[in-house]
Amino acid sequence: MADSIRLQVSRYRPEEGSAPTLQEYDVPLRKEWSVLDGLNYVKDHLDSTLSYRWSCRMGICGSCGMSVNGTPELTCGTFLADLAPGPVRVEPMRNFPVVRDLVVDIGDFMDKLPRVKPWIIRDDEPEPDGEYLQTPEELDEYKQFSMCINCMLCYSACPVYGLDPDFIGPAAIALAERYDLDSRDRGARERLDVLIEHEGVWGCTFVGECTTVCPKHVDPAGAIQRYKLKAAKESVKAFLLPRGAR
Amino acid sequence: MTKRRVEPILWLLFSAGGVLAAVFLPVLVVLFGLAFPLGWVTPPSHDHLHAVLGHPLTALFLFGLFALCLAHWAHRFRYTLYDGLQLKGSKGLITVLCYGGAVLGSVVSAVVLATVV
Numbered sequence A: 001m002a003d004s005i006r007l008q009v010s011r012y013r014p015e016e017g018s019a020p021t022l023q024e025y026d027v028p029l030r031k032e033w034s035v036l037d038g039l040n041y042v043k044d045h046l047d048s049t050l051s052y053r054w055s056c057r058m059g060i061c062g063s064c065g066m067s068v069n070g071t072p073e074l075t076c077g078t079f080l081a082d083l084a085p086g087p088v089r090v091e092p093m094r095n096f097p098v099v100r101d102l103v104v105d106i107g108d109f110m111d112k113l114p115r116v117k118p119w120i121i122r123d124d125e126p127e128p129d130g131e132y133l134q135t136p137e138e139l140d141e142y143k144q145f146s147m148c149i150n151c152m153l154c155y156s157a158c159p160v161y162g163l164d165p166d167f168i169g170p171a172a173i174a175l176a177e178r179y180d181l182d183s184r185d186r187g188a189r190e191r192l193d194v195l196i197e198h199e200g201v202w203g204c205t206f207v208g209e210c211t212t213v214c215p216k217h218v219d220p221a222g223a224i225q226r227y228k229l230k231a232a233k234e235s236v237k238a239f240l241l242p243r244g245a246r
Numbered sequence B: 001m002t003k004r005r006v007e008p009i010l011w012l013l014f015s016a017g018g019v020l021a022a023v024f025l026p027v028l029v030v031l032f033g034l035a036f037p038l039g040w041v042t043p044p045s046h047d048h049l050h051a052v053l054g055h056p057l058t059a060l061f062l063f064g065l066f067a068l069c070l071a072h073w074a075h076r077f078r079y080t081l082y083d084g085l086q087l088k089g090s091k092g093l094i095t096v097l098c099y100g101g102a103v104l105g106s107v108v109s110a111v112v113l114a115t116v117v
Helices: A035-046 A107-116 A136-147 A153-157 A159-163 A170-180 A188-195 A209-213 A220-240 B007-035 B046-054 B056-084 B088-116
Strands: A004-011 A021-028 A065-068 A071-074 A088-091 A098-100
Touching: A004 A035, A021 A035, A035 A088, A065 A153, A071 A153, A071 A209, A107 A170, A107 A188, A136 A170, A153 A170, A153 A209, A159 B056, A170 A188, A170 A220, A188 A220, A209 A220, A220 B007, B007 B056, B046 B056, B046 B088, B056 B088
Parallel strands: A004 A088
Antiparallel strands: A004 A021, A065 A071, A065 A088
């Protein structure tokens, strides 16, 4: 194995008003080093002006998503040895405005997420003493969709979101499904009102890239198809039933 | 209160067509496109097939199959044209041509099937 690998890192400094350019750095190639370790080496030893987001280094915080050789990846879970001999192109996540270097503006996602009300909604008054109980089977119903870490790789991979930024997007719909499937939740109706719109589930054309890139195997595309069936049933009811019965 | 929308209805037709196309079209294509012409399987006689096709239930099933497969095509092709080829400008025209084509194809299949029943 060669002892170094070349990173081609996208640099964008808005105060200089320039278009993004690729800057090359040679970093040590070690078996256990991820792309994020390579970027940290650059920051510590070669160029302290490089900006990027990261936190936990273990695929939980969802901060270090970037485009690695054109594919949306968590850079802490993508290993340099797998990309040898390189070069490795590291760019900011696609479909988001770039703030600086590898840092993107996630404001749009942060605005969309609360619209699907991703929390447990109850209407019982007064609240019961103690917890809402749940069986392991009821937990299994939604567990897969609860693994989302909000890394936004699915938004970066979604061509529909790229073309139509109004689309509420894969992670938000998967999280809506996560709470709808939760036996403790009573908020399905409120979420449906948001997701039944054109910018909700109907924006999706089932390309499936969200599921391909998801580092936590959430399967947002599957969640969207399930949600479409739910929304379609409601719509058929609206066609067939009189107002009062809906 | 749920508003009345067309999109979910189109999607249901698309979904149903997708399932039917995946399950039945390969069978029909292999039988009538390969197995019978290449002699892998002895084909039923013309009279036999004609009688099967002449039964109203067969005709009804085939009509449903063709109409839904065409609806599936129309929905998929519409998005292929205006997302895939970036023809957003002619959205209305594409929509009319795709779904119109599916309706036309369904009418043609109904007419053809009606001549046999």
